[in-house]
Amino acid sequence: MPSQHSQPDLGACIELAITNAFVSDAVDREVVRRGLSVTQAGLLRIIDAYGPVTPSELERRTALPPSTLRDRVTVLVRSRYVARSRSSTDGRSFVLEVTQTGRTYLGQVMPLVAQLEARIDADLGGRLEEFREMLTKIRVFVAASGSDELER
Numbered sequence: 001m002p003s004q005h006s007q008p009d010l011g012a013c014i015e016l017a018i019t020n021a022f023v024s025d026a027v028d029r030e031v032v033r034r035g036l037s038v039t040q041a042g043l044l045r046i047i048d049a050y051g052p053v054t055p056s057e058l059e060r061r062t063a064l065p066p067s068t069l070r071d072r073v074t075v076l077v078r079s080r081y082v083a084r085s086r087s088s089t090d091g092r093s094f095v096l097e098v099t100q101t102g103r104t105y106l107g108q109v110m111p112l113v114a115q116l117e118a119r120i121d122a123d124l125g126g127r128l129e130e131f132r133e134m135l136t137k138i139r140v141f142v143a144a145s146g147s148d149e150l151e152r
Contacts, residue, residue, distance in 0.1 A: 016138070023116070030112045037079075040072045041109045044081055044102055052095035054087065063143070081105055 010018070028038045046061060047053055053061075059069055073096060076082040081102030087093045098106070121128035 026116055027109075027113055030116070031109055034108070034112065036105070036108055039079055039081065039105070040076055041106070041113070043069075043072050044076055044098060044106060045110065047076070047082055047096050048098040048103065048106060052085075052097040054093055054095055056093075058096065060143075076102070 024042070027041065031038050031041070043058075043062065043064075047058065050057065050061060055066075055069060055073065058064075058073075059066060062069065064072070073082065073084075076096075077084055079101075080099055082096050083099050084094050084096055087095050117128060124131065
């Protein structure tokens with residue numbers, strides 16, 4: 001049994017999941033501290049970066065299950081941060097796009113994210129960009145191979 005001070009080897013994938021939770025919590029706490037409402041800022045930023053975007057494309061980019069994505073997008077639409085409209089190329093589907101209200105919210109939240117990133121970068125000795133490149137490679141690899149190729 002490891003002592004209270006030693007770090008057990010959880011594996012890189014578990015560490016990534018835990019780190020995601022801590023980073024999300026840190027952003028949420030800072031958002032609340034500034035008097036802003038906590039919403040799906042990360043998802044909103046992704047919609048802003050790739051929008052107008054279909055829900056199917058958003059599923060591919062986020063790896064969120066359809067029901068989870070639908071619930072989160074519904075919150076963003078109800079908050080008037082995202083607009084849903086019929087696709088101009090395919091009248092059967094719809095696209096999501098960040099509204100001016102959503103951009104205003106991102107304008108308040110993203111500087112908080114940038115401040116956190118700057119603190120992390122300083123702690124990493126200026127190597128955050130190198131780490132981001134590795135994260136991108138991991139995400140691309142896992143998205144391409146998926147869990148279907150893992151031995152059962």
